[in-house]
Amino acid sequence: MSEITIYSYGSLSGPDGAKGRDGLVLPLDRPVTLAEVLDRVKAPRERVKLVMVNHRAVSQDQQVVPGDRVALFPQEYVLFPDWHGFRM
Secondary structure (H helix, E strand, O other): OOEEEEEEOHHHOOOOOOEOOOOEEEEOOOOEEHHHHHHHOOOOHHHEEEEEEOOEEEOOOOEEOOOOEEEEEEOOOOOOHHHHHHOO
């Protein structure tokens, strides 16, 4: 599988089909940083509060590989205390 699926929630959801359960499939032929993924999908970093890869909160320097599931959560989402270190 040489793609990742990106799910965006709340105000990060756009007309590109990346809203919630629908997801946006992004071709990916090599591992890249999460920062590169955000740039490729034009996600405004200042509005991204939390990113999860495969259901785990991660930092922006996390490597994303083909087959991964990426979820983007905006500032208005309530976060749990154990995610504190991963807020952007």
